[in-house]
Amino acid sequence: MSLADSRPQQRGPARGRPRSEAVERAILEGVMKLLEDGVSLAELSIERIARTAGVGKATIYRRWSGKEELFVDVMRAAEPPDPELPGTSMRDDLVVLLESMRLRGLANRSSAIMHNVHAQMKSSPKIWAAYNTSVIRPRRERGLEILRRGQRDGELRSDIDLELANDMFVGPMLVRAVLRPDMELPEGLAERIVDTALAGLRPVSPPGG
Amino acid sequence: MSLADSRPQQRGPARGRPRSEAVERAILEGVMKLLEDGVSLAELSIERIARTAGVGKATIYRRWSGKEELFVDVMRAAEPPDPELPGTSMRDDLVVLLESMRLRGLANRSSAIMHNVHAQMKSSPKIWAAYNTSVIRPRRERGLEILRRGQRDGELRSDIDLELANDMFVGPMLVRAVLRPDMELPEGLAERIVDTALAGLRPVSPPGG
Structure with missing residues (x-):
């Protein structure tokens, strides 16, 4: 599963810098890779995600409060983005x-x-x-x-x-x-x-x- | 969860004798008890179910081809039975x-x-x-x-x-x-x-x- 065309929606400006976005994407893709390798949700740990993404645990905790919040962003990034509405009727x-x-x-x-x-x-x-x-x-x-x-x-x-x-x-x-x-x-x-x-x-x- | 008001539906006549029904109910209730104790679906085995229900493994295999078929009957027995339709419209x-x-x-x-x-x-x-x-x-x-x-x-x-x-x-x-x-x-x-x-x-x- 590629996250190429999607990214977490409704991010605050603090996370909007390009460098930060690349890190974020690496983390989300790290989680997806672990899931693809058959790691279950229960077995996922911030430590393991950090290792897979090649970042420190603190880098993850700066962006997400924990596994749950991170995981929801992974799900959202893996889905097609919500559409714009035409507003005609x-x-x-x-x-x-x-x-x-x-x-x-x-x-x-x-x-x-x-x-x-x-x-x-x-x-x-x-x-x-x-x-x-x-x-x-x-x-x-x-x-x-x-x-x-x-x-x-x-x-x-x-x-x-x-x-x-x-x-x-x-x-x-x-x-x-x-x-x-x-x-x-x-x-x-x-x-x-x-x-x-x-x-x-x-x-x-x-x-x- | 009690199975008191329900039983597997659409059973063949061979399973209809009262004695057989009691055994069947003991097995279904055994599975429900294991689930209530937090045993996961993956951990459920016919051996463990037999032990919990106080029957032999062969008694289970005479009624169900395997864990999957048995489990579906447990789910069905735990749900309210399908209703009769009035047929008026x-x-x-x-x-x-x-x-x-x-x-x-x-x-x-x-x-x-x-x-x-x-x-x-x-x-x-x-x-x-x-x-x-x-x-x-x-x-x-x-x-x-x-x-x-x-x-x-x-x-x-x-x-x-x-x-x-x-x-x-x-x-x-x-x-x-x-x-x-x-x-x-x-x-x-x-x-x-x-x-x-x-x-x-x-x-x-x-x-x-």
Whole structure:
């Protein structure tokens, strides 16, 4: 797995210098290499990561408070970056959001390591909580913001709970991308889900009517 | 975790005698006890299970081909049983199906062991495949059958792919029940999801119309 096209997002300015970025990347790639070599999450230590990356332990601790925080950045760097939203309509923004979930799902499927690491992460409550706080919740918040605007602009029913509406759109994609590795993730799926959720599954003319 | 109200489903008649059932339950409870004691899936062996359940290894092998098959039955026995469907309409059947997912989600949340075991299971491709074949796929098939009937009876749009329709209904529930341990699973959620998916999320009168 290469981290060539990605880097940890939302870094503060203190970490933005090129030299610092190279060190950071070496550390993240060091962790990924250890994972690829079959080292389990439980066996990963800051000491071992430092040795693999060719840096001192203090260099790692200057950037991350511990293994959990570092690990979450590794996961984030290994995934495709979050997309920019077109902002043309709620519908278009949702399609882009769901398409990015589809691409992340495909990326995870193509890597046995990512799949395995995701599973290991879920059995570590501490790492899972860190991942949830810094990756999953902001993503969810982004979806809710799109829907809030959509409701204001009359693109979304006003009588619906936003959390539920969010699940109605992202649920069908997440189920395939995360829970059903044997199901296809074809091109165009994002559009189909968004448009079907908007239109509803009931026949246009009711039965017998 | 008690297995008092559940037992492996779809057993053949050869295993149906009361004596045999008691032995079977002792074995399933033995595995659950080991898991509760913190034994990991990798450490579980048929020998250890036999010792814990007070039976011979041959008694286990007469019933299960190996650790994977046995383990899937333990998972199934620990979960609430699959519900009977009312058969009154597609909508009602879907509500019952989603309600059973909600109850399974609540059961898994209330047990740290179940949560942990689910995660471990996902990192074992062999056990995951066995669980997928004998538990997840039949459940999915059940959902598809409900939709097939619904489409035939005019309750579901006829221009929609059944697999996609299935994900539109079960996705929102599974996302909450499985992927978002911090989200509520309130009573009435099954109805709200089914009715919202049927009606669609678009406002009844289009914006500016």
